[in-house]
Amino acid sequence: MPDATHDTLAALRRGDLAGARTLRLPAAGLTAFPPEIFGLADTLELLDLSGNALSALPDDLGRLKRLEVLFCSGNPVSQLPPGLGNCTALSQVGFRGCGLTDVPGEALPPRLRWLTLTDNRIAHLPDELGARPRLQKLMLSGNRLRTLPDSLAGCENLELIRLAANRLDALPAWLTALPGLAWTSWAGNAFEGDAPRSAAAAIPFADLDLGPLLGEGTSGRVHRALWRSGATQQAVALKLFKGAMTSDGLPEREMEACLAAGAHQNLTGALGRITDHPDGADGLVMPLLPPGWRVLAGPPSLASCSRDVYDPALRIAPAALLRLVRDVAAGLAHLHARGLLHGDVYGHNILWDAATGAAALSDFGAASVLPDGPAGAALQRIEVRAFGLLLGEALDRSDADFSDAAGLRDLERACVQADVGARPAMAEVLRALS
Template identity: 45%
Template sequence: MQTLQQLQSGQLHGSKSIKLSCGLSEFPSEIFELADTLEILDLSGNKLSSLPADFGRLKNLKIAFFSDNLFTTYPTVLPHCPNLEMVGFKANQIVNIPAEALSPHLRWLILTNNKIESIPASIGLCTRLQKCMLAGNRLKELPIEMAHCKNIELLRISANRFEALPSWLLSLPKLSWLAIAGNPFCQESQREDHLAEIAWEDLEIKEQLGEGASGNISQAVWQKQPPLEVAVKIFKGEVTSDGLPSDEMKATIAAGTHPNLVQILGKINHHPELKQGLVLRLIPSHYTNLAGPPSYESCTRDNYTEGTSFTVNALVNIAAGMASVCTHLHARGLMHGDFYAHNILIDHEAHALLGDFGAGVLYDISSEVAPALERLEVRAYGCLLEDLLNHITSTDVDLPIVKNFTQLKNECMQAEVMNRPGFDEISKRIQAMVPISN
């Protein structure tokens, strides 16, 4: 992070990226001196409520973040930046989005946790839009014109006021990661859980293992007989980009038990701050993330460490395990919503564990939309197969089973949603393929 003093003194001349968080109430005019080079501007965590009329002078700007500020209206000057593709206004107080404010160049739009009641029909002109984050607003509907946004792959509309799921969403050809929990139409899908309760005083908290948007995970010892090392996740109360932490907790519990899921041991009671939490089996340290999350450049696709390669055996283990766990989840009426390689852990034998139900949603498996919801997630599974196949070892690339997996990947990612196979069929097809690799 840079300082205002550095900017004003000219020390940042020629910078491609600027991040300032220092209580700004006005846009620093010195930023325009970087117009020839500036590509990423992050003014999150300030007190800004407007942008200057000549903001378009930043002709090379690609990414602009204004999260945690005081904007009440989405600025109409943003489309004046011809190369601006990614815009973030998370956690402001935005109520109004003028029709002319949405640039057709947008690929990634973040409006999480505002007070937005409607999206203008002009969003239908944003045909390059791939990622749209609208969780935690006051939306009751989306404009039908948004159906023209055929490139949308990730959509977050959790924690809004939708009485029904927009029907056209289910036919978007590339939609793969959808978060819809925390809306009125989801209420009927809530279910009682019968998870064991574990008293907070019976847990000895050790070091923190990680912190995410929805909560903190710590290593702990469950003081039972015999004592057991566990992981404890304590949920925060804030709206995340995926939705409400309480919905994540419900989805995690509803996922149940499966060899490719982290085992839940119980839910916490008697927390001193009355927070919700779960106790999970501690994942062995030799498990690592299959991939890293998407970058600004990749937008919706995961990133793999340079040199990553997978053998056919690893491909089969990961693909079969994930098809099996997705079959299990959707049989229980649960869509993961964020089925990504970065939410999958693997060990040295390519045994895979799926985690992070932050975007999970319970649905009625007898409903008309159930088959389409499953097949949206099938496309996400197809993206995983594509990633694995793109990193197959050179010695295995011409094996017949690789060609069979490529065909399966193509079917999972086809544009006609209902022509994709379901997860049960995918699992059976993989089981039939496996002898071919011997």
């Protein structure tokens, strides 16, 4: 048990945490729910019990009347605890990697907004899931689902759904009619087609000199590296994958999509895939972006749920804004033409030069192969909404009265409109921006 967790647990048992709004007890070795937690019923808003050995939670969990966020990932819980449904303020629930097989309808709290059930053994979801009108974010990758409840067709506020690595025979017809949906993934299901062929090189790990860590995400770590190929040397970025299921899906599918995307100046595509890593790790060698490029935004917070968090001081000059959104649109139009959906078009996945607006879209963890024909075109319009939201966020951080602002606001409205079929294709968006 980490020292900080040990100290927190001891303080809880002494009664020293009266009035606490947050309680974090990860990896505390708990085999039973500490009854002292109920002493915080009038104030507790966030409870983190991840990484313990809890097999159940109390049926009277509803006594925690102010609880809004509950994290229980990594506990051996086979059934989503029915007591959650009595927590009237609970909006975010996380049970990742628990071995869950059963999700009773009565376990779903009435104010549910964000549900994470990634990496479990769930084969069926209850119809009650679609009767949660606030539902905005639904993480279901890495389960055994063959179908989804049709009641989800009524979830007009659902903006993000992760369905990768399940056993779905097809995507439900209602998915492309959801007016708010902007981010989805389905890689690794039986119906997904083959990714476009890639001619990327196989790069022996011994040809790479590993440099400093540039960044880390849920699927892997990115290092600066030097690639020695014959008599030439090239500075590159090397992403080493952790190999575990992520909320978006399987790292193997991320690598395939990144390679299939091909070369494009507005994508952080791959130069090749490594071979012969001493620990058997998978990895991609990618172009190294210019120094000074940075991430456009931070990932969503507990409060923002499905929307990125921007630096409050960020201001984007009009010329840089135009370059930024054109570059992202160009990268997306290329992906769609290649038969790929990015699935995660967010500011936190965009690297850019704040001075010029030059940008590249990164992170293919949620990418999926599009079906042919009208079905693929409809799914592309989901991603068009994600682009429209990004465009609006950029405009909110620029001068309201520059010459192109009104036209860009019209384009934003066209991209995010509730009628999915009426949204423009990304190729049309790119032409409008060009």
